Amino acid sequence: MADRTALEDEDVDIGGKADRAVVRDALGVGVAVGLSGFAFGVTSAGSGLTLLQTCALSLLVFTGASQFALVGALAAGGGPFTAAAGALFLGVRNAFYGLRLSQLLALPRAVRPFAAQWVIDETAAVALAQPTRRAARLGFVVTGLTLYLLWNLTTLLGALGAEAIGDTDAWGLDAAGPAVFLALLAPMLKSGTERAVAGLAVLLGLGLLPVLPAGVPVLLAALAAPAVLWADGRRRGRGDER
Secondary structure: OOHHHHHHHHHHHHHHHHHHHHHHHHHHHHHHHOOOOHHHHHHHHOOOOEEEEEHHHHHOOOHHHHHHHHHHHHHHHOOOOHHHHHHHHOHHHHHHHHHHHHHHHHHHHHHEEEEEEEOHHHHHHHHOOOHHHHHHHHHHHHHHHHHHHHHHHHHHHHHHHHHHHOOOOOHHHHHHHHHHHHHHHHHHHHOOHEEEEEEEEHHHHHOOOOOOOOOHHHHHHHOOHHHHHHHHHHHHHHHOOO
16 A cells, blocks of 8 residues: 555656646747747837737737738738738648647637637647647647737737837837747758748748739748759659669
8 A cells, every 4th residue: 555655646746747847848938939929019010000900910810920921011011911811821830730739639629719729839839749638738728828928918018119119110120020030930940841941932032022012922932832842852753763
């Protein structure tokens, strides 16, 4: 009996340490990325959106890359439909995250619509990195809650700050959004194929910017992925023939 009790206590201790590690990692991701909401608030206000519109985007859309793409296209003079199309295209990836997370988390049907709001890059990354369903659920919830609250708070502060300082272009704050996005993206580019896709996308986006309406270059830059994958497939096929 004593041995069994000792083993149970040891299991509880190990489980507690594992949970604390998940919470620590999830909080780290949530805080680090959540602070970027300040950049979005500044960029959105600088593009001409009102305080209410800026905060509504973070509350209802809540996917950083799509939000930055939307306000960036509007700031560059793009129409609302073109800007929305670019943002929607970037947001499609969350649907694929949802397919995988629905199997991993196996949440009750009643809470799935609410959990879907938190299906983004960061929550997916933390959840998928966990070894058990319990840890994945814990990581998803802590990351999602921390990031959602902090992102919306810093969005509000950024928008208020932009209104206080006036012309954000004069301070160079119009570049804050793209800079933050690139800083988040760069560490994820680990393979040569990923770096090639990113490089070609940058070339397409910047090269087409002077000749196409704002927002359209973002959509066409997505062609970088299939182009690089096609070229990589042909290269490997030739290697196999040899």
